[in-house]
Amino acid sequence: MRLLIMLVLLIAAQVDAQTIRWQEQFPGVWKGTFGQPEQYTLLSAADSKPKAVTLEQLQSIDFPLPKMEVHAELIDGKTYVRLPLTKNEQIYGLGLNFQTVHQRGKILNLHVDHYGGKDNGRTHAPVPFYVSSKGYGVLINSAQYLTYYVGTGVRKDAKVKPEAKDRNTDKTWSSRPYSDAVEIYIPAAGVEIYVFAGISPLDAIKRYNLYCGGGTLPPRWGLGFTQRVQKLYNADAVIKEAAEFEEHGFPLDFIGLEPGWQSRAYPCTFEWDKNRFPDPAALTKKLMDKGIRLNLWTNPYISPEASISQDIAPYTGSHTVWNGVVPDLNHPDAKRIMAKQMDSAQLEIGVSGYKIDEVDGYDYYLWPDMAKFPSGISGIQMRQTYGVLAQKLTDSLFRKQNRRTYGLVRASNAGANNMPYVIYNDYYSHQDFITALVNSGFCGVLWTPEVRGSKTGEEWLRRFQSVVFSPMAMINAWSSGTKPWSFPEVADQIKYYAQLRMQLMPYLYSEFAKYHFEGTPPFRAMVLEEGFQGHADAVVGNRDLETNPYLEAVNKEVKDQYMCGEYILVAPLFTGESSRKVLLPKGNWYDFYSGKYVGNGAEIVAHPELDRIPVYVKDGGIIPMMASRLHAPTADEKVDLTIRHYGTKAGKYNLYDDDGLSFDYEKGMYAWRSVLVKKNKHGQLTGEISKPEHGKPNTYGTVRFEFMTK
């Protein structure tokens, strides 16, 4: 009898070991546990806390996949996960890709790296989260290198099998036959799988973002303009640069110092260079008095000449980078020593943030996979999460001071959705930069298509126009020294767009608040827009993923236009182009500049002059704007608004307000003002805004409505 019980238990244990144990954590959010998941994961590294109250209130929804078809098994001590795909289902996400939006038909090896010109999984944020066109998302919570076969492998026991065809005679033969599954290889003896349901793909993304703490809410100044100066600038040159911006009447909220602020760089000392910056406290103060902040470039590798080098030595990895030691940012002592240095030499004198460089690779510029770290995590786990750990560390320093930061980083991963950092890189294809912006919204990261230099005024203006509609409006002149006005033939047009960025601040700030509180990415792909998917099908004919998923995916993706916030559609032009096709979702759309009707659910051709980037607004769209100014408003200012309305429909908008600087919004010190445009009985449009709430932040002054569509 006892033997029988033991046998039953043994079989049960084995069955259990091969099944995924699902647990619904919030409405529409499931965690599946398989085998023995590792302790150190992407989510444990990021340590973000789900926005539980918001998630609890979401509509409950059924598990979005046939549970029995979500399969996991151990093969040679490694985990293999399979999720079903159906015909015509498309897959988006899987990290910050630069050339493709559709991932079905691809094999990706997710690996933190500097982007190398191919969407093969090696990128700055290889986030193992995908979202399906059917409205659900899947996250594999593992800090290993993961291999995804996204609808490529065809199993003998596939539920929906493609037919073998004769290549000699059959024109429909395909080298990549239909596959009915996403298959994932995880080099660990177990894993956590998260499934996010939704009523639409965007809804699933929102759940994912909320689960990871909600998106970041930058300080208002973070949405202003930033110039990074040449790497060997000194304090006088920085002051002069700030003065030049003012003379030119050009907005500037923060200046970025490149490697030369440090006494040694690559590896770094984290100390000011005494010759170039004899009195950094005086510099930050002088700039701050003018409303300009300072952001500092660094990489985390510590020079033997750094004053902290002895102290930190025991808490560094087995390998060096450029002969500098690599702090184990998963080790409390390494974090403590770094924090002390940054606090005392930089934060305490008012530095506003960092640009965390070189945390992504290239391979030669990092430690090898077999590197060891004192906290016990592997070289691979450290690589997959180093950018996230660096973001966490610096963010925590600013949090302690109750002031928000907004900086740059070259690597990130799942879970860092609420970190105040924007990804950038050294690659410079304008087209691919826009595709990265499109893809950033699928994976909970922010990306800037930064402007560095240009061959012609045309290129300068085209690049500038699109960076203005991005999470960080930045010129990175660390090498080129280019100024906004460097191309006199387009200087006025550049200024128009820099000023437009400032005018849009109330809108952009509210859109970021929606990222934070609701999980809606402020910059996102057209396929996430209601009325777009169906339309795209109509325009491109019936998609036929069955016969050739790869070709279909490549041909039909829309990767050069995107949504900026709730109502704005941006369709950049690239150097040499004088016209472009724009796909408008269903519903009426209007020109941003003139308010004129442009189309409905159609492909239109835009042929703007060089001085215009095509921008469109949805019917009923409401865009709160302010007068252009040189610096973001301070917390105690009142800013007058001009609220634009487009089209003929009534409309509504949730306008966000808080002090723009601190974390007090996390304690309830924020307000949403409700903007309504209604039609009166004579068919005329009228606008109104709800009263400010007593005892809540109120930084808006008078409100004027402008009806753009006459």
Ligand code: GAL
């Ligand atoms: C690169 C970085 C550039 C610039 C440069 C300075 O790694 O991507 O934006 O900061 O370093 O050396």
